Amino acid sequence: MYKVAIIGSGPAGISAAAHAAALGMSHVLLEKTDHLSDTIFKYQKGKHVMATPANLVLRSDIAFEAGKRETILGIWNRQLRVENPLVPRHEGPVSDFPVNVKFHAEVKAIRGTGDPIPGSVQQIVTRARDGSRSVKEIQRHAPPYAIELTNGEVVMAENVILAIGTQGNPNRLRCPGADLPHVQYQLDDPTEYVDEHIIVIGTGDAGIENARGLAEDPAQRNTVSILNRGTEFPTAKDANVKALLADHEAGKLTIRFESETKAIEPGWITLATRDGEVRIRCDRVIARIGSAPPRAFVEECGIEFTSEDRGAFPKLSPVFESTAPGIFVIGALAGYPLIKHCMNQGYDVIEFINGNTALKPADEPIIAAKFAGLPGKRSTEEWLEFLRANVSILNGMNPLQMREFMLDSEVRFFRAGEVIFERNAPGSSLFGIASGSVAVEVNPADPSITVPIGTGSIFGEVGLISGRRRGATIRAAEDTIVVEISRLAALKLQSQVPAAKKTIEQISIERQLLQMFGSGLTPEDVAPLVAAARVEEKRAGEVVIAEGAEDKDVFIIRRGSMIVEKQIGGRPVFLSYLPAGSYFGEMAAIDGSARTATVKAAIKSEVIRLPGEGFLALLDKRPALRERALKDMAARRATNAFIESRKDSFSSAVDLYSETAQFLVDNGIGEATDVLLINETLCIGCDNCERACADSHDGLSRLDREAGRTYAHLHVPTSCRHCEHPHCMADCPPNAIKRGPDGEVFIDETCIGCGNCQRNCPYGVIRMDAKPPKKPSLLQWMLFGKGPGPGEAPYAWRKKAAEKEGAQKAKQAIKCDMCSGIDGGPACVRACPTGAAIRVSPDKFLTFTKLTEDVE
Amino acid sequence: MASAAKQRRAQAGPGRFSQDERRRDSDHVSFLKHRRFRWLWIALGLSAAAIIGYALIDQEPRPNGGSWYGYTLGTIGLALIVWLSLLGVRKRRITPGAWSLKAWTSAHVYLGLALIVIGTLHTGFQIGWNVHTLAYVLMLLVIASGIYGVIAYATLPPALSANRREMTRAQMLEALGAIDRQLEAAAQPLGRAEADLVIAALGQDPFAGGPLARLTGRYPFCATARALKGLDQVGSADPGAAERVRALLEKRREQLAQIRGALRIRALLEIWLFVHVPLTIALLAALTAHVISVFYYW
């Protein structure tokens, strides 16, 4: 029986194990692979590992500073007294620890072996594909815990530290023979196999890359087939699919469409295909069919998550203890993906288990600094409690959550009259008022007309939800303390505290109604509508209103955007584009007619559905509002009528407009805020835009002019669209991706180069590269031909120059920042000699005139 | 976080938002039409004024570069030429500020054309075999090449775009590489004579053929075309294989045609700069000689 069993040897796990060893605590470190730190082990060779945040002190017995993957793993191996021939041995002195590591120890279940804990029942909700839910209940048992390994062994421990990261497990095949030894779920080195018949299952990026790697060198004489369940490649990158198809055509490998595995035997595989079953030679199966997040396993251990949200983390106490007493969760699995955080928590959790509950977290100075400039002398704890108690949406948080929350948030003090934010400023953060109150300038023409918001409430939610600019200027009405919650912290908060989510939703609906219909409405006026409103999510392309239908509801676009279409002459014609913040569906409600056009989501969107009667009741009460609605309606009718009338006389122009608009929406313009468009009847292909980009940004171009799609001479190059809700931000460990003051989405210098954003951006606009050394000046180049000249230097030059300068810099993510901070705006546009390149916003560009106008 | 945002804002200076909003509402307008032909009107005005001046002002003893009016025109012309030459620098120096290369190009084209009038009037129609006339002729040649350039810029881009069919240059070469790999495999069963034809086609550098071929798009020594012709003449031992190879060669020819099309159009778009720029340098040198000699022999 161990005092503590640590599961997972990532940075969190090894730090905990080393500290346990240093304290002489009886322990075991269980690792499923045959090496330490699988996540880091799998980084690209030579990857520069970064130690962010810079201002966080490292509190661990294990050393860590920024450096090469090999160096870091080498040191860790030495410190844990582990030998691994695949990692270069680190020479030089290190302090090492008698850590008890067990490799090949994959944990499959953790059970309490003590008495049942009264009233402690874990509910596990599973959702089937068809949306149905089933609930399973587990009675928790007290420690000690029996830890079951996949090889059948059982390890007993009083405490368990779960540090398994977020990688999860690869999905397994389920057909007969799936457990045979020649079925594998990973491919480390494709050159290892020769003369084999190999079947790769799954046509995601991983499967495609594996199959291509195995077939790459004909000298290996492998016969490679890749199985695709259907006929499309929905989960793979376009470039990968193209390359795979080319290899297939070239006869290097075979893609088998509409094929699934039926059975596996040594030397053979049976496939179910459209034309029946086929049995073919097969010496090796490589299954790359995705991986399941570790959540299911964690829940089975009795650990509750904060919500059903996919992004939710386990519920933890201030000492990292989960809802299962004696099981602690740290590291990426607990929501802390940076190596430094992981290591600090490993140290702290052992201290806690050892009884030192007074230990202050290592991020204490960072959080303390956030409160430093504020009036009123309070300790960090008191400040955290002050915020938690006063801001209503924070009420449901515990102290650990408050700390984590504060890392991504700021507290600010404003004197009476000071501006908190201005109308039209970009911003996606949410504000909570901890003391004092603010005044909203609802009428841009007359700043004296304001609406108050008091202590405990929130503001700024429109920017958070819609991703659009601030709708009004807000000032402090008296001396006020607000907490500014970054978009990320706000998303986390909503997934951790369902009540906060509900409150934000309610407030945002009410405010949206007040703001949209303006003209003296009061919260009481809209109360019935708010109560009846429902938020609905719409998939890209989903129809919200169908032409000819008889329903009467009115909709507000909360996030995303919609397109309006009408069937004319048997074909759908694009009428207009509706950005977030617009409403639609009012015509049918007002005049009782059938729907005159179809409205569908341009991208994944959220709408607020308001019952038509409720909307009418509001109009009846407020004649001014009715007038406005009628005016809006008339304007829309006029646009539609204009396009319909064109259809008769200039049918081809309308078709062009309609198709071009659809093309642009398909290429992400619907979620863009600022997008580069090139007119290819003007573009002479001089690439001055790319050169200008490189010369204004550290010598690397952030745009690829030629790549990207083209329709009717309108070309959408590979360049950032500055999405309203940037996909790239979703999973950035150091939160390096932000929205800047000019509305640009930019990546700051804390980027650790993990490449997540590159994978998450659907438009392929992010590249990973090292900042090259400075070039000789333009004058030197013009007069003496020194250096590579304007634009991005060729790779060879950059490499050589970097070598001359010493070490090459780390690869980081780079992308367009809209030339933020540069007077004059985007260099690509300014540098185009012919006027082919422009950057526009969709709501201004997707109009009939702009899309059909000729240029010469 | 927010302090970083503030810092960036401070750097951005005022006006970026309104600048951006105007830009986001912009439309594709070519350099020729820039601001409703603003520079065309200015150039026409300048030329008209020069002509009227030439006609009205009594130049003693006769109109030429040495009269005060001639000096005026000469100074304007020189200033214009120096400014026109600076386009080459502007194009490559992407400094901050609300300038656009399109506006520069627009002004360059129209003011450059106005030089025909200003320069000619400056000569007072005195042409001879000297450095002064050399400068004048060089100027006209630069302008002539510029006119070709504008025509190329205005007419060729749609062809470039259509030829591209959404492919980048790298992708075109990759596609060719893919076809070549298939050809190599498919040609294995062929007889010696046929195989040699295929090997010759594969061995030929796709960029082979001089500048003339590049500009005309005609490649008389294309080994792929020759292999296709040859395959028809040589009887084959394995007709199935020969048919496959034929189809692949046909595909290769099409791919080559696309690459060569791209090369041709780009060459047509760029060739004139190889006249325009060196002659500009020669012109600047000749002008220097012209100015020095005028002052020297005052």
Ligand SMILES: Cc1cc2nc3c(=O)[nH]c(=O)nc-3n(C[C@H](O)[C@H](O)[C@H](O)COP(=O)(O)OP(=O)(O)OC[C@H]3O[C@@H](n4cnc5c(N)ncnc54)[C@H](O)[C@@H]3O)c2cc1C
């Ligand atoms: C490409 C890439 C680059 C990155 N670069 C950086 C960087 O430069 N700087 C930085 O700070 N962060 C970086 N990160 C993030 C960082 O690597 C991870 O967040 C961190 O490793 C998480 O540590 P962890 O200890 O929580 O879990 P992990 O490091 O994921 O370790 C979990 C361990 O548990 C083992 N395990 C899993 N399940 C079981 C089981 N059932 N039984 C037994 N063992 C199990 C795994 O094999 C693994 O060894 C990067 C991430 C990626 C993907």
Ligand code: HEM
């Ligand atoms: C004496 C007069 C002129 C001089 C000295 C001159 C000089 C130059 C120079 C130095 C460049 C830069 C080329 C480069 O660096 O790539 C240039 C570009 C150009 N010139 Fe002229 N030029 C003159 C007249 C004209 C005229 C009359 C026209 C058109 C009718 C013209 C059209 C152009 C065009 C279209 C470009 C290319 C712009 C670009 O691609 O960026 N030029 N010229």
Ligand code: SF4
């Ligand atoms: S990088 Fe990609 S996801 Fe991020 S804002 Fe730009 S286009 Fe959108």
Ligand code: SF4
């Ligand atoms: S910016 Fe991209 S590469 Fe850099 S840390 Fe964030 S997600 Fe990773």
